[in-house]
Structures are given as C-alpha cells and as structure tokens.
Amino acid sequence: MITQDQVMESAGFISCHYQQNIKTALVIGTGLGGLSKDVTHQTIIPYKAVPNFPASSVHFHAARLIIGELYGVAVLVMDGRYHFYEGLPMSTITLPVRVLHQLGIRSLIVTNAASSLKKELTPGSLAVIQDHINLMGDNPLRGIGADICSERFVDMSEPYRRQWLDKALTIGKKLHLSLQASVYAAISGPSLLTPAEVNMLRYLGADTVGMSTVPEVIVARQLGMHVFAVSAITDSSLPEAGSPINKKQVASTAQLCRLEMSTLLAHLISEINES
Numbered sequence: 001m002i003t004q005d006q007v008m009e010s011a012g013f014i015s016c017h018y019q020q021n022i023k024t025a026l027v028i029g030t031g032l033g034g035l036s037k038d039v040t041h042q043t044i045i046p047y048k049a050v051p052n053f054p055a056s057s058v059h060f061h062a063a064r065l066i067i068g069e070l071y072g073v074a075v076l077v078m079d080g081r082y083h084f085y086e087g088l089p090m091s092t093i094t095l096p097v098r099v100l101h102q103l104g105i106r107s108l109i110v111t112n113a114a115s116s117l118k119k120e121l122t123p124g125s126l127a128v129i130q131d132h133i134n135l136m137g138d139n140p141l142r143g144i145g146a147d148i149c150s151e152r153f154v155d156m157s158e159p160y161r162r163q164w165l166d167k168a169l170t171i172g173k174k175l176h177l178s179l180q181a182s183v184y185a186a187i188s189g190p191s192l193l194t195p196a197e198v199n200m201l202r203y204l205g206a207d208t209v210g211m212s213t214v215p216e217v218i219v220a221r222q223l224g225m226h227v228f229a230v231s232a233i234t235d236s237s238l239p240e241a242g243s244p245i246n247k248k249q250v251a252s253t254a255q256l257c258r259l260e261m262s263t264l265l266a267h268l269i270s271e272i273n274e275s
Contacts, residue, residue, distance in 0.1 A: 002091040002148060006051070006095070007099055007102050007148065009051045010053065010099045011103050013049075015103060017043050022074045022076050023074075023106055023273055024108075025075060025076045025108050026078070028080065029110075031232065032111050032255075032257070033079060035077075035261060035265075038070055038071070039068040043068065046063065046064045046065075047064060047080075050065070054092060064079045066079055075269075082096070085188060085190040085211055090215055093215050093216075094215050097219045098223070101225060105225070108220045110216060110217065112184075113231065114210040114232070114233055115192075115208065115210065115233070117237055121207060121208065121233050121236075126180075127208050128228075128231075131183045136187060136188045136214060137188055156221060161227060165228070168228070168268055171264060171267045182231065184210065186210060186212065187211055193209065209237060226275065232253070233253075234254050234257075
C-alpha cells in the first residue's frame with residue numbers, strides 16, 4: 001500500500017534535480033518513445049533511481065523521467081509507464097501521478113497505443129480520448145489509505161478536459177491531421193481480445209481499446225488535475241482486419257504516428273500549460 005510519506009519521499013528526490021517551476025507532465029506510451037527526442041535541455045532520471053518506483057518489466061518502455069522543455073514549455077516527462085498486467089497493484093501503477101501532483105504539476109498529457117474498434121479509425125491515425133470505460137476489474141482508489149485518499153467518490157463526468165479536446169480537434173482539422181474523438185476501453189491484458197469481446201466492446205460504445213491510461217486518469221482527477229489524452233492507433237481488433245496482432249507491430253506502427261503526435265502537441269501544449 002502506497003503512503004503519503006512515500007509520495008513525498010519520491011517527490012523530494014526528483015525535485016532535487018531541477019529548479020524551474022513545472023506545471024505540465026507528459027506520459028509517453030508504447031512505441032511513442034520518439035517523442036522524448038523533442039525534449040530539450042534534458043535531465044534524465046531512471047525510474048529505478050527514484051525511491052519507491054519499481055523496476056519496469058516492459059522492455060519496450062524506457063522507464064525514465066525526463067525533465068526539460070517541450071516546444072518551449074517546461075515539462076516533466078514519464079518516458080514509459082507501469083501496467084496492471086505486470087502484476088503491480090493499482091496504487092503502485094498510479095504512484096507517479098501522485099508524485100507529479102506533489103511536485104506542483106496540475107496538467108497531465110497522456111499518450112498511449114490503442115487498437116481500433118471501428119473502421120474509421122485506421123492504423124497510423126490518432127484518436128483524442130473524450131471518455132473511457134474501465135474494464136480492468138479494479139480501481140486505483142479502492143482500499144487506499146486515508147492519508148492518501150482525499151476523496152474516494154470522485155466525479156468523473158469530465159475525465160478529459162473538454163476545452164482541450166475541442167482545441168485539439170480544431171487543430172487537427174486545420175492542419176489536416178488524421179485525428180478523431182474516441183471512447184477508450186481499458187482492459188487488464190496482457191492477452192488480446194477474442195472476437196466476442198470485440199463485439200461486446202463495440203456494443204458498449206468503445207471506439208478503441210488498450211491496457212493503460214485509465215488508472216492514471218482516475219487518480220489525476222481525484223487530485224484535481226486536468227487531463228488531455230490521445231491514442232496512437234496501432235492496429236485493428238476488428239475480425240475483418242485479418243492479421244493477428246503482436247507487440248512488435250504495435251510498437252512499429254506507433255512510431256509512424258510520432259510526427260502527427262508531435263505536431264498536435266506542439267500546437268496544444270502552450271494552451272494546456274497556461275490553463
């Protein structure tokens with residue numbers, strides 16, 4: 001069980017590595033590590049060096065913090081994340097979000113790799129998340145200690161900030177980006193979906209599916225942080241897609257989304273930072 005003392009210990013260690021006032025953080029998802037190259041004046045802290053941060057078991061995540069500037073904005077970047085399918089408890093998966101908040105960060109940008117559940121969302125495109133469905137079988141606010149839980153019954157009527165979503169869609173239209181709004185379904189993984197599960201998710205109203213993001217968003221909203229999230233569509237879960245999905249394919253297709261992802265964030269991040 002994560003405690004507030006652990007949050008403060010982790011935050012204290014990280015804060016010793018920079019001087020500037022940072023209000024915005026970026027979480028880089030699977031296959032999108034190339035976004036880290038856009039960060040200038042980098043200070044790098046491996047996760048394993050931070051007190052209370054566990055080692056990552058996902059080899060395609062860099063598992064490091066990057067402090068620097070992204071498109072002229074001071075940021076703290078999580079280059080890689082923790083996943084429920086690694087066997088970690090939800091409180092550990094979301095510890096970094098609590099640490100970010102303790103550091104004074106109030107705006108969170110989350111990226112991920114997701115599979116499409118609709119024909120209009122093709123691999124290589126982007127999907128701004130406007131809502132989500134939590135099908136992970138757990139919740140990061142369940143059972144956590146009173147010292148770290150200011151409010152368990154968190155309002156989730158606007159999990160992703162509407163004005164940033166609208167702004168992103170306007171930017172996408174203006175710059176001719178392959179960008180749509182989506183409802184994201186989070187599953188525990190690591191196994192992928194059966195055809196019946198795909199049909200179920202589509203019936204429930206999901207447009208995309210993945211194995212991350214929702215735990216971090218729930219905790220961010222509990223802490224009063226504003227969230228913007230965007231998925232790189234790496235594959236299709238539709239039966240008619242034909243070919244089986246594998247992680248190597250997911251990572252390589254996500255890399256193809258990097259240019260459009262960078263373009264979108266470059267035009268949006270200043271507004272997010274100033275809000």
